[in-house]
Structures are given as structure tokens and as C-alpha cells.
Amino acid sequence: MLRITNGQVHDPANGLSGEVRDVIIDGGTIVSAEGLPQAQLDEMETIDATGCVVMPGGVDIHSHIAGAKVNSGRILCPEEHGSHVSARTAITRAGCGLTVPTTHRTGYLYSKLGYTTAFEAAVPPLEARHAHEELQDLPMLDKGCYTVMGNNHLVMQVLSDSDPVRRKERLRDLVSWLLKASRGYAVKVVNPGGVEDWKWNTGAADLDIPTPPFGVTPRQIISALAETVDDLKLPHSMHLHCNHLGEPGNLATTLATMRNLEGHRAHFTHLQFHSYGKTPKGGFTSGAAEMAEYFNRHPEFTCDVGQIVFGPTLTMTSDAPMEFHLHQMRKAKWASGDIEMESGSGVVPMTYSPGVLVNAIQWAVGLELLLLIKNPWQIILTTDHPNAGPFTAYPEIIKLLMDADYRNSWLEKLHPKVRRYTCLFDLNREYTFDEIAVITRSGPARALGLANKGHIGAGAEADVAIYRIGDDKRAMFNAPAYVLKQGEVVVRDGEIVRTVQGRTLGVSPEGGERLDDELTETFDGYYTVRLANYMVEDEYLDRPEVVPCG
Amino acid sequence: MTTHDNVVCTFCGCLCDDIEVEVRDNTITAVKKACAIGKNKIMHATSDPPPISVRGVETSVDEAVEEAVRIMSTARNPMVYGMSSTTSEAQREMVEIAEITGANLDNCSSYCHGPGVLARQQVGLVSCSLGEAKNRADLVIYWGCNPVEAHMRHLSRYSLQPKGLFMPEGRKGRKVVAIDVRPTPTTKRADVFLQVQPGHTFEIASVLRALLNGVELDFPDGADSVAGVPVEAWREVVEMVKKCKYGVLFFGLGVTQCRNTDINVEQVARLVQDANRHTRFSAVAMRGHGNVNGTNQVMSWLTGYPLAVNFSRGFPRHNPGEFSVVPMLARKEIDAALIVATDPGAHLPKDAVDFLKTIPVIHLDPHRNMTTPWATVVIPVAPVGVAATGTFYRMDNVPLRLKKLVDSPFPTDEEVLKTMKEKIAYAANN
Numbered sequence: 016m017l018r019i020t021n022g023q024v025h026d027p028a029n030g031l032s033g034e035v036r037d038v039i040i041d042g043g044t045i046v047s048a049e050g051l052p053q054a055q056l057d058e059m060e061t062i063d064a065t066g067c068v069v070m071p072g073g074v075d076i077h078s079h080i081a082g083a084k085v086n087s088g089r090i091l092c093p094e095e096h097g098s099h100v101s102a103r104t105a106i107t108r109a110g111c112g113l114t115v116p117t118t119h120r121t122g123y124l125y126s127k128l129g130y131t132t133a134f135e136a137a138v139p140p141l142e143a144r145h146a147h148e149e150l151q152d153l154p155m156l157d158k159g160c161y162t163v164m165g166n167n168h169l170v171m172q173v174l175s176d177s178d179p180v181r182r183k184e185r186l187r188d189l190v191s192w193l194l195k196a197s198r199g200y201a202v203k204v205v206n207p208g209g210v211e212d213w214k215w216n217t218g219a220a221d222l223d224i225p226t227p228p229f230g231v232t233p234r235q236i237i238s239a240l241a242e243t244v245d246d247l248k249l250p251h252s253m254h255l256h257c258n259h260l261g262e263p264g265n266l267a268t269t270l271a272t273m274r275n276l277e278g279h280r281a282h283f284t285h286l287q288f289h290s291y292g293k294t295p296k297g298g299f300t301s302g303a304a305e306m307a308e309y310f311n312r313h314p315e316f317t318c319d320v321g322q323i324v325f326g327p328t329l330t331m332t333s334d335a336p337m338e339f340h341l342h343q344m345r346k347a348k349w350a351s352g353d354i355e356m357e358s359g360s361g362v363v364p365m366t367y368s369p370g371v372l373v374n375a376i377q378w379a380v381g382l383e384l385l386l387l388i389k390n391p392w393q394i395i396l397t398t399d400h401p402n403a404g405p406f407t408a409y410p411e412i413i414k415l416l417m418d419a420d421y422r423n424s425w426l427e428k429l430h431p432k433v434r435r436y437t438c439l440f441d442l443n444r445e446y447t448f449d450e451i452a453v454i455t456r457s458g459p460a461r462a463l464g465l466a467n468k469g470h471i472g473a474g475a476e477a478d479v480a481i482y483r484i485g486d487d488k489r490a491m492f493n494a495p496a497y498v499l500k501q502g503e504v505v506v507r508d509g510e511i512v513r514t515v516q517g518r519t520l521g522v523s524p525e526g527g528e529r530l531d532d533e534l535t536e537t538f539d540g541y542y543t544v545r546l547a548n549y550m551v552e553d554e555y556l557d558r559p560e561v562v563p564c565g
Numbered sequence: 566m567t568t569h570d571n572v573v574c575t576f577c578g579c580l581c582d583d584i585e586v587e588v589r590d591n592t593i594t595a596v597k598k599a600c601a602i603g604k605n606k607i608m609h610a611t612s613d614p615p616p617i618s619v620r621g622v623e624t625s626v627d628e629a630v631e632e633a634v635r636i637m638s639t640a641r642n643p644m645v646y647g648m649s650s651t652t653s654e655a656q657r658e659m660v661e662i663a664e665i666t667g668a669n670l671d672n673c674s675s676y677c678h679g680p681g682v683l684a685r686q687q688v689g690l691v692s693c694s695l696g697e698a699k700n701r702a703d704l705v706i707y708w709g710c711n712p713v714e715a716h717m718r719h720l721s722r723y724s725l726q727p728k729g730l731f732m733p734e735g736r737k738g739r740k741v742v743a744i745d746v747r748p749t750p751t752t753k754r755a756d757v758f759l760q761v762q763p764g765h766t767f768e769i770a771s772v773l774r775a776l777l778n779g780v781e782l783d784f785p786d787g788a789d790s791v792a793g794v795p796v797e798a799w800r801e802v803v804e805m806v807k808k809c810k811y812g813v814l815f816f817g818l819g820v821t822q823c824r825n826t827d828i829n830v831e832q833v834a835r836l837v838q839d840a841n842r843h844t845r846f847s848a849v850a851m852r853g854h855g856n857v858n859g860t861n862q863v864m865s866w867l868t869g870y871p872l873a874v875n876f877s878r879g880f881p882r883h884n885p886g887e888f889s890v891v892p893m894l895a896r897k898e899i900d901a902a903l904i905v906a907t908d909p910g911a912h913l914p915k916d917a918v919d920f921l922k923t924i925p926v927i928h929l930d931p932h933r934n935m936t937t938p939w940a941t942v943v944i945p946v947a948p949v950g951v952a953a954t955g956t957f958y959r960m961d962n963v964p965l966r967l968k969k970l971v972d973s974p975f976p977t978d979e980e981v982l983k984t985m986k987e988k989i990a991y992a993a994n995n
Contacts, residue, residue, distance in 0.1 A: 081866075083962050089865045093686050093883055096869040102879030105994065109664050109880045111869040117881075118866050141694065144956060144964040148653060149866050168730070214701065215810065216845045228730065339841060349838055350689035352962070353847060355696025356730075362689065541730045543696040543723055547571040548582045548965055554954075 016041045017502065018056060022064025022481060025452040026071065028461070028470035032449050038069055040477040043501040047473040062504075064481050067496055070452045071471050072131025072478030073409075076459040077254070077284050077319050078400040079331050080121050081135045081153060081160070082146030084360040087350045088115040088331045088401075091362055095327070106514050108154075114329045114401040122155035123511050124407055129480030129495040132460075132468055132517075135160040136254070136284070136399075137205060137333045139358040140549070141542075143197035147555035150519060155505060157468075157478075157560075159520035161254050162199030163333050164190065165207035165236055168229070168356040168541070169534050174239055175229040183242070189534065190243045191527025196550045198521050200562070201251040201463075202244050205333040206258050208233040210359045213336035220258050222271055233258055234275055241279040247524040248565040250464025252280035252317070257289045260337050264293030266302030270309060273316065282462060285321025285399040287381035299373050300436040301380045307387030310394075317462045318388075319395040322381035322412050323374065324404020327366045332402060335359030356542055367404070372436075375429040377403075379437035385416055386442045391453040392461065409455070410492035416446040417488045451492075456480075464562065465520075477502035518558040525564070566594070573967050574603040575650065575950035578852030578960030579695075579716050579723070591971045593951070600717030610951035611973060615930070615937040617944060626944060626976060633903070633927040633942045634988040637666050640901035640925070642877070646890050647907035649673035649857035651978045652955025652967065656856075656863040658982035659905060663876050665989050669899065670874040671890040672860035673907050674852075680821040681850045682861055682871045683885060684830035691837050693813065693847035694961045695722075700729035701845075704809035706742045706802075708833070709766070709819020710851045713750035719851075720754065724815060731811075740805055744769070745819060757802070765792030766823040770832035772796070776803040777839050812846040821850075852960035854907075855950075859958035894920050901925045903985075905978055906949075910935030929978055944981055947973035955979060 019038040024031045037048045037056065048056070079085050089096075089112065096111040101120050103109040110120030125133055138146040138160040150158050164170050173189055176182040190202060208231070209220035220226065222234040241253045257272050259265040269289040273281075283289070292300035310316060330341060335351055338361025342349035350362040367374040381403070388394045396413075400406040415422045419442075426433075426440050434440060446454075460469020467476045481497040494509030505513045530538060530546065538546050553559070572584040586607060587595040593611075596604040616623045619632045637643055645663040648656045649672055663670040674682055684690070698705065705724055712719035720726060728735040743755035752758040761769060772791045775782055776799060789796045806812055814837055816830070823829050833848065840846035852858045861871035868874045870883035886892050893899055894917035901924055910918055911934060928940035931948040947953040952973035958964050 086862055086865050087685075089869055090682065090685050090861070090871050091689055093870060097882070100880035103664050103876075108661070109868070109876065111881055117869050141963055144966065145862070145958070145962070148956060148964070152657065152866060214697070214845060216841075342838070343842070348687070348689040349691065350685065351691040351847075353693035353697045353845075355694045355700060540728075541696065541700055543694070543699055544963060544965065545571040545582050548573065552966055554966070 016059050018059040018061045019064050019069055019479065019481065020061055022067045022069035024069045024471070025448045026471050027449050027453050028457045029472040038471055038479065040499070040502045043477050045471050045473055045475045045477050062481070062497055067481045067483050068448055069471070070480050071456045071469050071475070072480050072498065072500065073129050073456050074459040074463070074469055075125070075130055075133035075397065075406065076395050076463060077136045077397045078133050078406055079136055079402070080133060080400070081118065081149035082138050083142040083352065084331045084362060085115060086149070087352065088329050088362045089117070091348055091350050092329055092364060107511055114327070114405045118149050118152040119154060122153045126155035126498055126500070126506055126511060127509055128407070128409055128492065129482065129498050130156065131478035131498070131500050132157040134158065134200060137161060137163050137203055138197060138199060139163050139333070139354045140193055140197035141354055141357055141544070143199070143551050144555055147198060147519070147551060151555065151557050154514050154516055155500060157517040157520060159200035161201045161203035162193055162197045163203045163205055163358045164193060164240060165204030166210040166358055167193070169537060170236065171226065171229040171231045172534065172537060174231045174235050185531060186239055186243050187246055188526045188531065190240070191247060191524040192530055194522055194524060195527055198551045198556060200520050200522055201249060201254050202240055203254045204237060204240055205256040206260065206337070207236040209258055210333060210335050213339070214353055214359065222258065222268065237272065238275060241276050241281055245279055249522055249524060250562045250564060251462065252282045254282045254284055256284050256334060260288045260334055263291050263297060263299045265289055265291050266305060269306070273309065273313070277313065278315070281316055283316060283318040285397065285403065286318040286384055287321045287323065287377065287403065290380050290384060299376045301376055301383060301438065303380045303383035303387060304438060307384060310388050311390070314390065314393065317393050317395065319397040320381050320384055321397055321399035321403045323367050323378040324398055324408040324411070325367050325369050325374070325378065326404065327364070328401045328404050329362060330365045330402045331360070331362040333358050333360050335361040337361070338363050341365065369428045370430055372430040372432055375433040376436050379433060379439040382415060382422070383437065383439050383442065386444045391450045392458045394454060395459045395462065396454045410489040413451055413492050414487070414489040417451065419443055419445050516557060518560045519556045520560055520562055522564060523561045569968060569970050572970065573950055573957065573965045574599050574607065575855035575957060575967060576603045576606045577716050577855060578858060579719055580855060580957055580959040580965050581718050581722060582965055586970055588970055593971065602717060607951060610931065610948040611971060613933050614945035614975065615933040615943050619942050629942050629944050630981060630984055630988070633944070634985055634992065636901050636925045636927060636942065637662065637903060637985070638989055638992040640666065642899050643668040643901040643903065644890065644893060644899040645670045645903045647673065647905040648860040649854035649907055650949070651856065651906035652949050652953070652957065653856065653859045653863050654955045655905065655978035655982055656860055657867065658979060658986050660864060660867045662903065662982065662986050662989060665986065665993055667877045667879070669888050669893060670864065670868070670876065671888060672857065672864065672872055673854060674857050674861055675872050675889045676891055677818065677857065678821050678850050678852055679872050679885070680826035681830040683827040684834050688831050688834050690834050691841060691847050692849055692961065694963055695724070695849070695959070697811070697847065698724045698813040699727045701731050701811035702813045703732065703738055704740045704805055704812035706744065706812065706814040707751050707755065708744040708814060708816045709823065710815055710817025711745070711749040711751045712815070712851060713754065715853070716851060724813065725754065740809070742802060742805065759794045759798055761792035761794055764824045766820050766829040767825055767832050768792060770829065770836050772799055773803060774832070774836045774839055776800055777806065777836065777843070806840050806846065807843045809844055812840065812844065814846070814848040815851050816848060817851040849961055856957040858960055858962065859956065862958050862962070891917055899924065903927045904936065905929045905982070908934040908936050929981060945975045946981060947975050947977045949978070953977040
């Protein structure tokens with residue numbers, strides 16, 4: 016057994032707000048200290064956390080860390096790898112990369128920030144084996160991936176079924192089957208209809224414009240998938256990347272989408288990219304205030320922020336048309352991949368600069384959402400890694416949230432007109448340790464339906480992060496004193512001291528044992544792989560764990 | 566007798582996964598649906614293994630592995646190379662062996678489609694899975710490739726004949742252009758064949774880009790041809806590109822190994838990017854060996870680079886030319902080699918092979934080949950996709966799992982390499 020003592024425990028799920036408490040670990044699990052005789056406590060191996068905060072391990076709800084498009088990004092950017100390297104040591108593998116690190120390095124970098132769980136946010140089933148192979152080579156974290164369905168032909172074919180009862184049953188079966196085929200954790204929807212439309216070079220999808228060949232609208236796709244996710248009682252709600260990402264005035268689309276989903280659970284990802292107003296001339300303004308006002312009235316929804324980080328990065332998304340526009344705008348390198356029957360993807364390098372007005376507004380919008388959405392359980396810290404910036408910038412963002420003076424000191428570095436279009440510098444809120452714990456671990460764990468993560472009460476998994484309290488919150492969260500994964504110390508003073516292989520999290524909803532006859536016919540006719548070779552086999556999951564539905 | 570359905574053929578980058586194989590008494594007796602090459606490859610997959618040997622003397626697998634470990638552990642600048650015909654699982658072991666031994670790590674794409682991969686580093690590539698070609702492509706361009714002879718079912722399964730979701734007429738619904746230096750069985754299948762002079766890929770792609778982007782080209786009288794083809798013909802190609810709804814360009818070694826290598830592919834990749842301002846257009850590399858694409862994928866996720874990596878400083882460094890297999894051998898820089906799933910004796914230049922013969926070479930392969938007679942350590946392995954399972958990446962990055970149909974008396978690449986890795990690591994730490 017292991018005892019963490021004298022630390023200020025911030026465990027919001029269990030109502031602990033900095034109280035000095037012992038945290039006792041037995042094997043890979045947190046156990047109650049109550050009833051343990053003092054003699055036994057005194058004899059335990061002990062970590063002295065005096066002057067430290069003790070939190071659950073971090074949980075990243077949305078990150079691009081494994082799979083075909085991520086690897087395409089690695090190939091695309093050799094120039095960034097050379098100056099960010101890690102040599103092989105007695106315990107760690109070699110690697111390189113800043114915005115798209117190699118797999119092992121990704122695990123180490125997350126672990127060195129106190130994170131113990133992360134989810135790859137977009138995997139098309141046809142390429143799911145690739146994502147799982149990379150996840151096998153990604154140590155230190157429990158992980159999973161989301162299965163993209165928003166432009167899937169089989170989904171659209173079912174939605175074109177005119178019998179509403181049959182339609183609903185068939186979709187439930189299909190979604191369940193797709194999750195099983197790809198070993199996914201959640202239903203991901205990216206620019207519903209829009210990726211398919213772009214395969215015919217037509218414009219961005221609006222909610223009510225039907226998508227060929229089945230004539231289904233984006234509104235139908237998201238409504239039906241949200242309903243299905245609820246019916247299947249999946250642990251995570253539908254994970255939605257709305258239409259019109261990154262466009263000025265897209266606030267209207269995002270709000271219309273949200274109104275359409277009222278009453279369902281839904282997670283709106285990288286909401287920053289979807290919360291822009293528009294000037295009369297078509298320029299960007301912040302729509303964060305209006306978005307937050309709506310969000311504050313809808314506790315059924317969660318979001319993650321997708322906070323911009325200034326500097327070079329790489330954008331990568333299933334939203335292939337968006338990447339095409341970015342390529343045209345920036346005249347930059349561009350990798351793209353259309354995926355038959357399912358999806359697409361694109362990768363374009365990007366640099367966000369404080370002196371560029373649009374980037375400065377985007378940066379402010381993210382922080383405004385974080386500061387204006389009142390309930391921290393509804394908003395999660397992400398950078399949509401690496402789209403808005405690398406996850407290694409989380410400590411910097413935490414400092415921006417906890418230190419209003421520091422945040423305001425940025426005003427002079429930003430484009431001078433940024434105040435005209437944003438309200439960030441009128442906000443005085445400063446996050447507390449509890450609130451940081453919520454947006455980085457407890458909130459995402461709850462949104463993902465992971466009952467044993469995101470808290471350190473009895474029965475929780477023994478994933479713990481211990482940070483030495485300091486005035487500079489960036490430095491504090493950048494180098495944890497200790498990180499424990501499954502009850503073992505894996506990081507000490509910001510360095511890896513032990514490597515572990517995490518679990519792969521999946522779901523096993525009802526039904527979906529096989530594809531129905533009509534869909535089988537479509538599959539046989541139009542895919543280029545055989546149905547029998549489509550499902551991801553057990554061999555691709557090293558330590559699978561099924562998170563229960565319901 | 567057992568019949569296995571939906572078997573994945575491992576011969577070329579097409580990875581046709583609809584093969585039927587009959588097995589009787591642990592012997593393959595019939596192969597159906599595969600092309601002539603694939604059929605023979607599967608039929609004879611377990612035949613003619615080399616003897617397990619060290620310096621020409623027959624031995625056991627264990628002793629051969631011990632010697633291989635000794636060679637790799639004592640080498641000062643070893644090379645780990647090959648990989649293109651084995652599984653990604655085995656490739657992952659090779660990467661770690663290279664890491665532990667501080668080796669140079671390269672794969673067959675180095676002298677094959679490597680320039681296309683380097684072009685992706687420079688400009689990216691707009692691509693698609695093969696099913697998009699099948700379901701959508703109303704314009705298909707074959708450039709510097711001859712799939713009828715090299716990827717024999719490519720046309721019937723993916724790119725030309727199949728009826729697709731938006732292409733119910735199949736071949737009739739598609740326009741087909743072939744660009745090559747000589748007539749081939751593939752160019753005969755095209756509506757338009759442009760026979761070009763060798764060595765002009767960059768020029769052709771540049772002219773096509775200019776025409777596509779509306780740049781006025783001023784040709785002197787009597788010199789209005791590009792690569793031996795009148796510019797009018799290139800204008801027609803550009804019109805076809807603009808008018809199509811979904812075009813796919815398949816390019817082969819005629820593009821990647823044309824003089825100037827990677828900048829040719831860069832220009833072709835930019836041409837395809839430009840075409841997307843008018844319509845939708847993709848390019849797909851016609852990868853040769855079954856899992857040569859997998860080597861690029863595996864090396865990229867583990868080292869950050871798709872080929873030509875060096876681990877002598879403990880972290881991956883990338884420099885094509887410096888750390889590519891043929892130049893390294895030409896400069897006689899390495900002092901030992903671990904070569905898996907490729908036959909350097911058959912593929913590499915004579916001088917490179919002559920040098921390899923002077924240093925300790927460890928060779929893993931299912932068959933007796935041009936390397937096994939002189940390799941220092943020869944370990945026969947179970948043929949993947951027939952007697953060993955694992956993952957292969959199709960030319961369009963779709964990963965497929967191979968089947969094990971028969972038992973082999975020999976271990977798999979993955980097993981041998983994993984044992985070697987563990988022993989080398991043990992030797993390094995003690």
C-alpha cells in the first residue's frame with residue numbers, strides 16, 4: 016500500500032477543496048483511509064506531499080494523437096522534428112516532434128504534465144486498425160478513440176429509410192456495429208454532410224441542405240445520432256464538431272445546432288472555433304458572450320474549448336474541406352485523404368500570431384468561453400491538439416486562467432483592435448485550483464462517463480498528479496512533483512521514472528452483432544475491402560477494458 | 566480440405582482481400598481469384614526455404630539468433646534495412662532494434678517510391694482511398710505506371726472497370742489518360758495515350774500546372790511540344806481535368822525514379838493540389854511490395870520520419886542520402902547489416918552487394934534467394950499472409966490483417982526479431 020500524506024487534496028467530485036487528507040492506494044485503486052490503524056499507516060510507503068496539491072490524473076477528452084491523419088502530419092513536418100527530440104534511455108524509447116510527437120514521446124509528454132488518460136478524437140472505421148496500432152505504441156496513458164460517423168454512407172442510407180420505427184432500430188444497430196467494428200469509444204460527428212459534399216466540390220453544408228446520394232440533411236444526421244447515442248446509453252454523449260468551423264458568423268449555425276439538440280446529451284468540441292460573430296464587412300468578432308449565455312442555460316450540454324496557442328502548429332481534422340480552405344488561404348503544404356463511404360481528412364501547417372487580428376480574436380474567444388461559462392463542469396480544457404496548439408501548452412493556459420494580471424499583460428502584445436471585437440479584458444474571473452481540477456480531470460471524466468477516473472475517492476483508479484504549489488502556475492503545472500499511474504510512481508519532478516502500458520477503453524452497446532442485409536449489399540458493392548476483413552480484431556488491443564453503457 | 570475465404574494477398578500494394586485458398590494436409594492446393602503473380606506467390610509460399618545457417622554451416626534457429634545478436638551488439642555502425650514484405654508488427658521490432666544498437670534504419674522505398682514520400686514532406690499530397698476511385702472517378706490518369714502487368718487486378722478491382730456508387734456504368738463512365746515513355750498493356754486500355762520522351766516529368770507537370778492556372782505559354786514556332794507531345798494535347802488533358810467531377814492520378818516509378826526524383830513528384834503533387842481549385846482530384850502512389858507503405862507508416866509513428874533514419878545519437882535523425890541504404894553501402898560506411906523481408910542480392914547495385922559480402926549480414930527471408938548464399942546468418946521464416954499473421958498497409962493506407970493458413974516449421978519474422986531485440990537489449994544493459 017502507498018500513502019500520499021500532507022497534501023492539499025483537490026478532488027471536486029468528492030467535495031474536497033484543498034483539505035489536507037491522506038490518499039491511500041492499494042494496488043491500482045484508491046482505498047478509504049478510514050478504519051486503517053495508525054500503526055499500519057505509519058509503516059506504509061509514503062509520499063510526502065507537503066506544500067503540494069493532490070489531484071486526480073488529467074483526462075484529455077479531445078486530442079489527435081494516433082492514426083492515419085496524425086501520421087500523415089508527422090510525414091508532412093520533418094522540419095519541426097529535428098529540434099524536439101528525446102533520446103532512448105534505460106526506460107524510455109527514442110522519439111521526436113513538438114506538435115505531432117512520435118507515439119511514445121506523446122505518452123511521455125502527457126505523463127510529464129500529470130495526464131493519465133487521453134482520447135484520439137477522430138477515427139474512420141476503415142482506418143481504425145492503424146489508430147489502434149499506434150495506440151499500442153503509446154505508453155503511460157489509458158486511451159481510446161472516437162468513431163467518425165457524420166458522413167458515413169451507411170448511416171445516411173439508414174436515415175433515408177422512410178419507416179420511422181424501422182429507421183430508428185436500424186440506426187441503433189448500425190451505430191453499435193460501427194463502434195464494435197472500429198473498437199471505438201464514442202460517436203464522433205465532424206461537419207455532418209459537409210465532408211461528403213466536398214467530395215463533389217460543393218460548398219459548406221448548412222443544416223437543412225440535403226447531401227447526395229441519400230438526400231439526408233445534416234440536421235437529420237445529428238438529431239438521429241444524438242438520439243441513438245442516448246438510446247444506446249453510451250457513456251459519452253455524441254461528440255460533435257459542428258458545420259462551418261472557423262468561419263466568421265458561424266455562431267448562428269452552432270446555436271441552431273444546439274437548439275436542435277436540446278433535451279439530448281451532446282458534447283460540442285473545440286467550441287472556440289464555432290463561436291464567431293461577424294462584422295458587417297464579414298470580419299471576425301467574438302461570439303463567446305452569446306454562446307456562454309446560451310450554454311449557461313443548458314446544463315445538458317458539455318463542450319471543450321480548443322484554446323488557441325500562439326506559435327507554430329499543425330491543423331489536422333476529418334473536416335477535409337476546412338483544410339482545403341486553409342491551404343488556399345495560407346498557400347501552405349496540404350495533405351488530404353478522402354476515405355471511401357466514410358469520411359475524409361486534411362492536414363495543413365499553421366502559425367497563430369498575436370499580432371494577427373483574427374488569431375488574437377480566436378485566442379480571446381477561447382478564454383472568454385472559459386471565463387464566461389459559469390459551471391466548470393460544462394467546459395473542458397483542450398487545444399484540440401494540435402489544431403489550436405500542442406497539448407504541452409496546457410500549463411500556459413492554466414496560468415492565463417488563474418492569473419488575471421498575467422492575462423491582462425497580454426493586451427499590449429495583441430493586435431490593437433482586439434478590444435473592439437472581444438470582451439476578454441473586461442473579465443476579472445480567476446480560476447481556483449478546484450476549477451482547474453474540474454476542467455482538466457473531473458469534468459472530462461464525468462463527460463466521458465468514466466466513473467473511476469477524474470476523482471480520488473475510494474474505489475477510483477489510482478491515477479494521481481501531485482503539483483508543488485508555486486506563484487507561477489505555468490511552472491507549477493509544467494513539472495509535477497509526482498505522477499502516479501495505476502498506483503505506481505511514473506513521474507518524479509517532471510521526469511519519467513517508470514514506463515507503463517495503459518488500457519484501451521471501449522464500449523459494448525446492445526445489438527449491432529452484424530450488418531443488416533440491405534447494408535451488407537451496399538458494403539459488398541461499394542467498399543474495396545471485404546466485410547469479413549473490416550472489423551478490428553482483438554490483437555489490436557493490448558489491455559482492453561469495456562466501459563459499461565447505461 | 567479447408568477453404569479459406571477473404572484471404573489477403575501480400576504480393577503488391579493492392580492487397581486484394583477476396584482470395585480463396587484451399588488447404589489440404591497443411592499444404593496449399595488451390596488459389597482462386599488472385600492474379601497470376603499472387604496465385605503463384607501463395608501457392609509456393611512455403612517452398613524452397615533456405616537452410617538455417619551461420620557462415621554457410623547449418624545450425625539451429627537458437628544458435629543463428631545468438632550469432633545475429635552477437636553481430637548486432639558488437640557492430641559500431643550497423644544498418645537495419647528491408648521491411649517491405651513483412652508485417653508492421655515485425656517492422657516495429659526492427660525499429661526498436663535500430664534504436665538499441667544506434668543503427669541506421671532504412672526501407673525499400675528508399676530506391677522506389679521514396680522520392681514520392683520526400684515530396685509529401687515538402688508539399689503534402691491530396692489522396693484518396695481506392696474505393697473513392699471506384700465509386701467516383703470519372704477521370705483516371707495512369708502516369709509512369711503499368712498496373713496491367715505490375716498490379717494486375719488494380720484496373721478490375723479499383724480503378725477502371727468496377728461499377729461504383731456514383732459510377733454505375735463502370736468503365737464506360739470514365740475517361741482514361743495514360744502517360745508513359747512506351748506503349749504498355751496499360752496504355753492500350755486508355756482513351757488518350759501520351760507517349761513522352763524519358764526524363765521530362767518535371768517539365769510536363771510544370772506545363773500542366775501553368776495551363777491549369779491560366780498562365781499564357783509562349784512557344785516559338787515549330788517548338789510547341791513538351792516532352793515530344795504537342796502542347797495542344799496537354800491542353801486537352803487540362804480541359805479533361807477541369808471538366809471531370811472526380812479525378813484520380815495513379816503514379817508509378819516512371820514518375821518517382823525519373824531524373825530529379827523527388828522534385829518531379831513535388832510538381833505532380835502541386836498539380837493535383839491546383840486541380841482541386843477547379844474540381845476534386847487525388848493522387849495515389851502505386852506502391853509495389855505488399856507492405857512497403859507500412860514501413861513508411863511504422864517508421865513515421867515511431868521515429869517521425871518515413872525512411873533514412875539514424876539512431877547513433879540515441880534519438881532519430883533523418884537525412885536521405887546520408888542515411889539511405891544505397892549511398893551508405895556505396896561509401897562503405899556500415900559494418901554489419903540486419904536485412905529482413907527483402908533480397909538485396911537481387912535488388913541493389915552490384916557494388917553495394919559486393920560491399921555487403923564483406924561485412925556480417927543477417928538475413929531473414931522465407932525463401933532461398935540471391936542473398937542467402939552469401940549472408941553470414943540466414944534464418945528462414947514463416948511466410949506472412951500464409952503461415953504468419955499480422956498487419957499490411959495497402960497503397961492507399963488502408964490496413965488489413967493477414968491470415969495464417971498453414972503451419973510453418975519456422976518462426977515468424979516478428980518472433981525472431983522480438984527474441985533478438987530482447988537479447989540485444991539484455992546485452993546492452995549488462
